[in-house]
Amino acid sequence: MKAATKEWLCIAGMLGIIAFFYFQLPDEAEAGSSLFPGMMMFLMLGLTAVKAVTELRFPKRDSGKAKEPFPLVRVLVVVLAVILYIAAIEPVGFYLSSLLFFFLVTVAVQTTPRTPRALVTRAGLAFGFVIFLYILFTLLLQVQIPKGILI
Numbered sequence: 001m002k003a004a005t006k007e008w009l010c011i012a013g014m015l016g017i018i019a020f021f022y023f024q025l026p027d028e029a030e031a032g033s034s035l036f037p038g039m040m041m042f043l044m045l046g047l048t049a050v051k052a053v054t055e056l057r058f059p060k061r062d063s064g065k066a067k068e069p070f071p072l073v074r075v076l077v078v079v080l081a082v083i084l085y086i087a088a089i090e091p092v093g094f095y096l097s098s099l100l101f102f103f104l105v106t107v108a109v110q111t112t113p114r115t116p117r118a119l120v121t122r123a124g125l126a127f128g129f130v131i132f133l134y135i136l137f138t139l140l141l142q143v144q145i146p147k148g149i150l151i
Helices: 003-022 028-057 072-092 094-108 116-140
Strands: none
Touching: 003 028, 072 094, 094 116
16 A cells, blocks of 8 residues: 555544544533543644645655564554553552553554663653643542552
């Protein structure tokens, strides 16, 4: 498949996802509850538009090089991590399971060598992201999240 075709399929897929979530938004009576998801959809729509404009102005061309094989093992690790994450949120807790999930996924998709320094960096990024989630959900939005075994 040509690179340009893949890009346009990606754009069409993103528009399909945005349309699906648009029809999942609550009615006008519950407008306050749809503010954040609506903002995220508009952000996603804007980024998709940027991708489409970029593809129109600078179309991707096939490089002619030998293609790399599909990273099936990495994809399977990420899919398994998502399944385990969903299963672990209630018993383990949202924050601990998120920390483990983000660390595992960033290490699994990492293409650079897995040195101790790289692993510490990934752990720090995962920890920082969980702190961001804590500030967003617990402090700002005051959303009740699954506490798990630690809290």
